[in-house]
Amino acid sequence: xxxxxxxxxxxGDMHGASVANALKLLQPDIExxxxxxxxxxxxxxxxxxxxxxxxxxxxxxxxxxxGKLFELRDNLAALMDHERPDALVVIDYPDFNMRxxxxxxxxxxxxxxxxxPSAWAWRRGRAKGVAETVDKVAAIFPFEAEIYRxxxxxxxxxxxxxxxxxxxxxxxxxxxxxxxxxxxxxxxLFMPGSRQQEIAKLLPVMLEAGQLILKNIPDCxxxxxxxxxxxxxxxxxxxxxxxxxxxxxxxYTYDLMGLADVAIAASGTAxxxxxxxxxxxxxxxxxxxxxxxxGKFLVKIPDIGLPNIVAGRRIVPELLQDDANPQxxxxxxxxxxxxxxxxxxxxxxxxxxxxKLGQTGAVNRVAQVILExxxxxx
Numbered sequence: 552x553x554x555x556x557x558x559x560x561x562x563g564d565m566h567g568a569s570v571a572n573a574l575k576l577l578q579p580d581i582e583x584x585x586x587x588x589x590x591x592x593x594x595x596x597x598x599x600x601x602x603x604x605x606x607x608x609x610x611x612x613x614x615x616x617x618g619k620l621f622e623l624r625d626n627l628a629a630l631m632d633h634e635r636p637d638a639l640v641v642i643d644y645p646d647f648n649m650r651x652x653x654x655x656x657x658x659x660x661x662x663x664x665x666x667x668p669s670a671w672a673w674r675r676g677r678a679k680g681v682a683e684t685v686d687k688v689a690a691i692f693p694f695e696a697e698i699y700r701x702x703x704x705x706x707x708x709x710x711x712x713x714x715x716x717x718x719x720x721x722x723x724x725x726x727x728x729x730x731x732x733x734x735x736x737x738x739x740l741f742m743p744g745s746r747q748q749e750i751a752k753l754l755p756v757m758l759e760a761g762q763l764i765l766k767n768i769p770d771c772x773x774x775x776x777x778x779x780x781x782x783x784x785x786x787x788x789x790x791x792x793x794x795x796x797x798x799x800x801x802x803y804t805y806d807l808m809g810l811a812d813v814a815i816a817a818s819g820t821a822x823x824x825x826x827x828x829x830x831x832x833x834x835x836x837x838x839x840x841x842x843x844x845x846g847k848f849l850v851k852i853p854d855i856g857l858p859n860i861v862a863g864r865r866i867v868p869e870l871l872q873d874d875a876n877p878q879x880x881x882x883x884x885x886x887x888x889x890x891x892x893x894x895x896x897x898x899x900x901x902x903x904x905x906x907k908l909g910q911t912g913a914v915n916r917v918a919q920v921i922l923e924x925x926x927x928x929x
Contacts, residue, residue, distance in 0.1 A: 552637050553637050555585040555640070557641045558641075560780065561745030562601075562641040563588045567642050569594075570921070573914045577922060584683055585598070585627070586598070589777060589779040600623065619664055627654075627779075633685070638924050638928060649662075649680065652664065656684055656685075662923050664689065669695075678699050682702040686925075689707055691710065691711045709920065711822060715911050715914045717828060719828075726810055729801065729803060737768055737772065737813075739761070739811065740811040740825070741754070741757045742814055743757055750789070752837040754789050755793075756877050757815055758792075760809075760815065765795065767881070775790075784801060805916070808825050809829070811830040813826075813888070815835065816832050818857075820857070822856050823904075826858040827856075829898060830901075833870065834855075834869045835871075836855060867901075
């Protein structure tokens with residue numbers, strides 16, 4: 552049996568690797584290939600196209616990179632013709648992957664959508680398009696399953712995969728020793744995203760905020776886990792321009808989250824990861840002005856941070872566009888350290904978010920769904 556994957560970002564690479572491992576346990580002789588990166592390669596997926604540097608988001612950014620995206624789409628379509636997979640699994644990266652899914656459908660290749668387009672947040676009409684294109688939606692949120700079911704999709708609610716993935720590998724004392732963390736001093740985690748354009752927009756303001764934070768809390772320890780899609784050199788070149796001592800890390804990221812007192816993170820999957828590990832997070836986001844202007848008319852929910860969406864209310868701070876500036880970031884971060892009541896409330900709210908994500912075992916359920924779809928095709 553052959554299964555093809557298409558992911559476009561570091562978080563998708565992580566989810567794809569988890570599903571690949573589960574598929575191999577269920578069917579050891581399965582052949583897995585497609586677009587991914589380091590994590591999927593380590594899980595035994597043949598990576599024909601590496602996603603490093605491919606993560607492109609926002610209307611303006613996509614328009615600028617249309618030529619590259621069309622070429623990538625055509626290459627993956629040719630790969631389908633050559634390999635004739637029993638199923639295509641598309642993970643996140645919605646606009647690109649839904650176009651690829653339509654190509655697969657035209658070739659008679661069934662499609663499983665996992666980490667599906669966020670029709671519950673914006674462009675609800677997409678749910679119907681997805682329902683008409685893919686053979687199965689593996690939904691990770693209960694409200695997502697309901698929306699896609701109403702749109703006519705064949706849906707299985709699998710639960711959220713992060714509950715299987717986000718957990719420490721080391722005892723807390725071991726982790727402290729590994730990262731050379733002084734438990735008596737505050738630990739702040741910078742998580743500027745997994746795309747180069749996110750890094751360019753957010754890391755400098757994070758570092759400027761770090762300089763301001765140090766004036767109030769001079770013994771802070773700063774760490775930055777490197778996404779698999781970003782080179783250490785790019786990060787270090789930016790860090791060198793600021794007076795903030797940042798330790799770059801590549802392993803045991805969830806253990807590091809468990810040590811963090813506060814995270815400052817780009818909106819996205821990482822903010823749900825920090826929530827599961829119980830780290831209060833200041834959520835940031837910046838995009839091209841035109842993209843943001845159009846988004847304000849399309850997005851139908853009050854918050855964009857996943858912890859706030861899951862909670863159904865604002866539980867952690869969000870700073871968007873011009874509000875995501877060094878002074879605001881520093882103020883929100885220092886407040887978390889100095890207002891114990893606010894900090895305790897957020898910790899309690901994060902535990903509630905984790906409980907709402909459902910039960911463990913999502914990855915195995917996704918793998919079973921994929922095999923069922925592929926078997927029907929065979």
